[in-house]
Amino acid sequence: MNKLQSEKDYESVRDQVKKERDPERLLVSICAGSGCGAYGTEEVREALEKEISKNGLKRKVEVKVTGCHGFCEQGPIMVIHPEGTFYPKVKPGDIPEIVAETIVNGKVIKSKLYKDPVSKKRIAKEEDIPFYKGQHRIVFGNNGMIDPTKIDDYIAVDGYSALVKVLFSMSSEEVISAIKESGLRGRGGGGFPTGIKWETCRKAHGDIRYVMCNADEGDPGAYMDRSLLEGNPHSVLEGMIIGAYAIGSHDGFIYVRNEYPLAVKNIGIAIKQAEEYGLLGKNILGSGFDFTVKISRGGGAFICGESTALMRSLEGQVGRPRAKYIHTVDKGYRDSPSTLNNVETWANVPIIINKGAEWYASLGTERSKGTKVFSLVGKVRNTGLVEVPMGASLRTIIFDIGGGIPKKRKFKAVQTGGPSGGCIPEDLLDLPVDYQRLAEVGSIMGSGGMIVMDQDTCMVDVARYFLEFLQEESCGQCVPCREGIKRLLEILTDICAGNGREGDMELLEELSGTVSKLSLCALGGTAPNPVLSTIRYFRKEYEAHIYDKKCPSGVCKELFYYEIDEKKCNGCHICCLRCPQEAISGEKKKVHTIDQEKCIKCSICYESCKVDAVAIK
Amino acid sequence: MAEAEGIRVDIEAVKGVIEEKYNNDPENVIMILQDISARYNYLPEETLYVVCRELEIPISLVYSVATFYKAFSLEPRGKYIINICLGTACHVRGAEKIKETLEQRLNIHGGETTEDLKFTLDAVRCVGCCALGPVITVNQKAHGGLNRAKALKVVEKYEKAA
Numbered sequence: 082m083n084k085l086q087s088e089k090d091y092e093s094v095r096d097q098v099k100k101e102r103d104p105e106r107l108l109v110s111i112c113a114g115s116g117c118g119a120y121g122t123e124e125v126r127e128a129l130e131k132e133i134s135k136n137g138l139k140r141k142v143e144v145k146v147t148g149c150h151g152f153c154e155q156g157p158i159m160v161i162h163p164e165g166t167f168y169p170k171v172k173p174g175d176i177p178e179i180v181a182e183t184i185v186n187g188k189v190i191k192s193k194l195y196k197d198p199v200s201k202k203r204i205a206k207e208e209d210i211p212f213y214k215g216q217h218r219i220v221f222g223n224n225g226m227i228d229p230t231k232i233d234d235y236i237a238v239d240g241y242s243a244l245v246k247v248l249f250s251m252s253s254e255e256v257i258s259a260i261k262e263s264g265l266r267g268r269g270g271g272g273f274p275t276g277i278k279w280e281t282c283r284k285a286h287g288d289i290r291y292v293m294c295n296a297d298e299g300d301p302g303a304y305m306d307r308s309l310l311e312g313n314p315h316s317v318l319e320g321m322i323i324g325a326y327a328i329g330s331h332d333g334f335i336y337v338r339n340e341y342p343l344a345v346k347n348i349g350i351a352i353k354q355a356e357e358y359g360l361l362g363k364n365i366l367g368s369g370f371d372f373t374v375k376i377s378r379g380g381g382a383f384i385c386g387e388s389t390a391l392m393r394s395l396e397g398q399v400g401r402p403r404a405k406y407i408h409t410v411d412k413g414y415r416d417s418p419s420t421l422n423n424v425e426t427w428a429n430v431p432i433i434i435n436k437g438a439e440w441y442a443s444l445g446t447e448r449s450k451g452t453k454v455f456s457l458v459g460k461v462r463n464t465g466l467v468e469v470p471m472g473a474s475l476r477t478i479i480f481d482i483g484g485g486i487p488k489k490r491k492f493k494a495v496q497t498g499g500p501s502g503g504c505i506p507e508d509l510l511d512l513p514v515d516y517q518r519l520a521e522v523g524s525i526m527g528s529g530g531m532i533v534m535d536q537d538t539c540m541v542d543v544a545r546y547f548l549e550f551l552q553e554e555s556c557g558q559c560v561p562c563r564e565g566i567k568r569l570l571e572i573l574t575d576i577c578a579g580n581g582r583e584g585d586m587e588l589l590e591e592l593s594g595t596v597s598k599l600s601l602c603a604l605g606g607t608a609p610n611p612v613l614s615t616i617r618y619f620r621k622e623y624e625a626h627i628y629d630k631k632c633p634s635g636v637c638k639e640l641f642y643y644e645i646d647e648k649k650c651n652g653c654h655i656c657c658l659r660c661p662q663e664a665i666s667g668e669k670k671k672v673h674t675i676d677q678e679k680c681i682k683c684s685i686c687y688e689s690c691k692v693d694a695v696a697i698k
Numbered sequence: 699m700a701e702a703e704g705i706r707v708d709i710e711a712v713k714g715v716i717e718e719k720y721n722n723d724p725e726n727v728i729m730i731l732q733d734i735s736a737r738y739n740y741l742p743e744e745t746l747y748v749v750c751r752e753l754e755i756p757i758s759l760v761y762s763v764a765t766f767y768k769a770f771s772l773e774p775r776g777k778y779i780i781n782i783c784l785g786t787a788c789h790v791r792g793a794e795k796i797k798e799t800l801e802q803r804l805n806i807h808g809g810e811t812t813e814d815l816k817f818t819l820d821a822v823r824c825v826g827c828c829a830l831g832p833v834i835t836v837n838q839k840a841h842g843g844l845n846r847a848k849a850l851k852v853v854e855k856y857e858k859a860a
Contacts, residue, residue: 116829119840153829301785304826339732339769340825342838380728380767383823397725398759399766456828458787464829496786532786546789550823556766683795685846 084359086367088249091241094358098233107142107184108162110225111171114149114308115343116465117156121172122146125157128173132180142184145234148224148312148347151466152212155195160207160225167207169195198462198484212463215482217444219452220428221305221468224312229347232354235315241360243431247323248368251434256327257283260430262438264450269295269386269423270501270527271603272449272516278420282410283328285418290330293414293421294321295391296337296344299383300499301550303530305454305466306424310337310344313428314351318374320427322361323434325372328420333374336391340381349376383500383554387602388413388421390556401556402602423528425454445471449515453529459496460535462487467531469514476510479533490535493634494618498527500547500554501607503614504540523614525607539636540619541626545573547611555604562605565596569612579639581627586616635697638682642698647672649694656686656695707742716752724753727763731770739775739818768822776811776818778856781835785824788831792845796832797821799846803853816860817853 085091109129113122126146133142150158155169159179166189168179175193182188194203195210204210207225227234235241247256261276282290294317298306310317321333337345352374355361363371382400384390390400392414413419429451433441442450449471455478457467462484469478475495479485486492494504497514503524505512512518516526534543548570557563569592572585593609600606616623625631632640645656645665652670664680667673675686687695715733720726727749734745741764750757764770782797801807804817811818827833830842834849841852 115825115827115840116842119827119830119833119842153827156829298826299823301789301824302787302828303824304828307826340822378729378732380732380763381769381822382767394728395725397723397727397763399762458828458831459790464787499786530786532790534790538790543790546786554823683846684792 084357086359088245088366091245091366095236095239095242098237102237104163108145109142109184110145110147110150110160110162112148112150112156112158112225113146114153114156114311115304115341116149116153117158118343120156120170122157124173125159125171125176128176129180132176133184136180136185138180138184145226145228147227148229149308149466150225151216151218151221151308151468152210152463153466154462154464165206165208167195167205167210168193198487211484212465212467212482215477216468217452217470218468219432219444220309220316220425221313221454221466223316224308227313229312229314230350232315232351232358235313239435240315240431241319243434244319244322244360245366246434247326248366248370253283253327253329256323256434259433259438260327263433263441264438264445264448265426265429265433265441266449266516267423268425268429268453268528270300270498270525272526275422275426278410278422279324279328281408282418282420285411287418289332289415289417290328291414291417291419292321292325292328292330292333293391293395293419294333294335294337294427295386295388295421295423296335296341296348297379297386297391298338298341298424298528299386299554300528300530302458302496302532303456303499303528305456305529307338307341307344308466309424309428309454310341310348312347314344314348315355316428316431317348317424318351318355318361320422320430321374322365322372323430324420324422324427326370328418330420331371331373333372334377334395334414335374336377336379336385336395338381339378345376345378352376382556383550384556384602384604387604389602391421392419399556401558402604404601425529446513446515446517448517449526453514453526455529455531457483457531457533459532460486460490460538461533471515472513474511474513475505478514478531479510483533486533486535490537492533493536493538494534494540494543496524496532496534496543496611497530498525498610499530500551501525501603501610502527502530503610504534504543504618505614506618523610523617525610537634537636539577539632539634540615540622541573541576541632542634542636544612544615545570545577548573548608551604551608555608559599559601559605561596561599562601562608565592565600566605566608568592569596569609573612576623576626577632577637577640579626579630579637581623581630583627585627586620586623589616633697635682635684635687641682642677643675643680643682643684643687644696644698645673645675646694646696649692651692651694653691655689655691659685659689661685707738707744709744709748712745712748713752716749722752722754724755727753727755727760728767731760731764731767735770739777739779740771740773743772774811774815776815777860778816778836779818779820780853781820781822781825782808783823783825783827783831783833783835784821785828785831787828788824788833791831793832795846796834796844796849799849800834800853803850816857 394400
């Protein structure tokens with residue numbers, strides 16, 4: 082491949098690539114994101130390719146292995162275009178029928194279609210499935226059409242056209258004002274206005290500037306950055322090159338978690354291909370602008386998602402944050418002005434350039450513009466990645482798109498913002514999700530993790546869980562965070578073990594104030610959020626633990642026991658067969674009982690009882 | 699620091715990686731340690747001294763990096779490293795129970811390695827496969843949608859392969 086030397090070169094390659102695509106040709110898109118991959122995409126792909134060549138269909142059908150489609154619960158996912166027929170949970174054994182019926186005869190196999198858990202109806206097309214219907218996928222939408230290891234696939238959907246526009250018809254200042262006008266704010270959690278960050282960095286003193294992509298997605302329960310890097314790495318790269326041009330930088334880094342092997346691989350391939358095309362490196366597209374990107378793999382430390390810690394880690398140091406009275410846009414990596422943006426933020430940039438700041442700003446709420454990708458996980462039917470305009474309500478996301486709570490359980494809370502966020506209760510479900518509104522109710526947007534909790538989740542245990550996480554991940558250099566979180570965790574552990582005392586809640590609140598005010602960085606500053614928000618909204622659960630020594634959700638093992646309800650038990654005997662401790666006795670068709678001495682509260686009987694006769698006491 | 703029996707460190711190979719892949723640049727120390735760790739499953743003591751000499755940085759810095767980041771171990775680890783995801787999504791779907799089950803089965807606690815060096819059991823905070831929770835990864839391959847019985851089956855599969 083010869084390097085592209087001009088705007089014209091790019092256009093001719095793009096037109097050529099588009100011409101080669103036959104819209105009438107069948108395209109089978111198989112998701113190979115990390116989720117579907119774990120369910121066995123590779124075996125499905127092998128079976129499909131074998132079946133296609135066996136039937137001599139190679140010319141008629143193109144098989145595309147793509148990144149994440151978002152509906153991870155239903156993996157491995159297969160979509161057959163141009164019809165858009167959607168087959169979930171495909172197994173290698175399904176392939177012969179799919180090829181014979183759908184690919185050869187153009188018929189839909191009804192029994193293999195997605196069945197909506199709410200309406201119980203079978204749905205044929207991807208776009209008609211409620212999970213996708215309620216979304217607005219501007220960042221994520223192309224994932225299903227792109228093989229992330231092929232740059233031509235990205236160019237076929239007008240990829241890199243924003244870069245061309247910027248390089249040949251916009252000044253750096255114009256790019257910055259477009260980003261400012263769009264209202265784009267940092268998608269990593271802080272929510273800082275991206276355009277202002279770029280402008281400050283551009284104006285900062287120094288000859289060398291750096292741009293970085295924060296792909297150290299550490300929030301437990303959030304994986305949109307992983308899926309973007311895996312599924313559409315060029316969109317992130319294009320955003321970074323545009324940002325570098327605006328800021329006046331020639332060196333970039335992508336700091337990515339080493340726990341994401343596929344993301345590391347795909348972004349590596351993307352960089353190499355972009356360099357071969359002359360879209361990255363010296364004299365990009367003959368414009369005279371130089372920019373190179375290196376990958377740096379993180380060592381598995383949550384704190385390295387914090388900007389100053391990340392930059393220390395890039396320098397080959399231990400990732401300890403520093404105080405931010407000097408901002409990283411003035412003095413960051415190697416003490417030079419540095420701009421760090423999150424994966425999703427970068428991926429928004431080409432869209433803003435292509436569609437215009439005004440269009441982008443028309444999406445969302447007054448002070449939160451555009452869309453946000455959430456990872457909707459936990460106790461929800463349709464788990465996966467969901468992209469909605471800012472301002473969509475929690476109810477829309479969890480119930481309309483997410484399909485509500487499985488197994489007839491009741492919704493209890495939704496946790497947003499990772500360990501720095503909070504838990505939001507049922508009566509706030511109509512809250513429009515944007516930066517301000519979430520902060521008002523004691524949580525944060527964060528990077529977009531949305532963990533749904535049902536009646537079986539203990540909120541005191543959730544607070545304990547996050548504090549345990551934060552205690553492990555605290556870098557340990559400042560006392561309020563290192564010692565404060567430890568003490569908070571001790572109190573919560575006591576409460577969960579039945580050793581809670583009167584005044585514990587007040588002590589938690591007081592200590593939380595100290596930790597959040599005096600900690601050096603945002604990890605400590607926001608660490609008390611899970612504690613404070615659960616006390617605020619689920620005070621009764623704390624009281625039950627402390628005063629009644631009861632865990633109403635049946636999680637804290639010292640504080641509950643299982644009992645079989647005589648009125649409900651129909652003697653089906655399933656619990657008795659499944660109990661690993663042989664603690665349940667009873668004859669078939671008669672009421673069973675649990676021997677409390679033997680019971681280890683593993684919850685197998687509770688989960689397997691079909692008539693809800695096992696009760697938490 | 700205990701050295702695993704039978705592990706011989708190829709000093710020249712380590713030097714080669716540092717020079718050719720990472721240009722003897724001290725900024726790359728984390729990735730150099732990752733490469734060593736990927737080869738030996740842990741950081742053998744002598745490799746730390748090689749890193750320190752080749753990059754011309756103090757051993758204290760190498761040691762602080764090797765102990766700060768979770769990815770590194772100074773103790774030998776098993777052929778199969780099982781990471782139990784304890785991310786929030788997995789936590790609310792019962793990851794603790796998977797942990798208990800595997801601890802019982804392998805007779806080790808989280809962070810420990812079986813005596814025959816077959817398995818290391820570790821907990822990680824989110825592997826980004828949240829829709830599949832509870833998840834474990836074995837040498838980076840993800841196994842999702844687990845319950846106790848399924849988790850035991852996964853371990854048995856690797857036991858046979860070992």
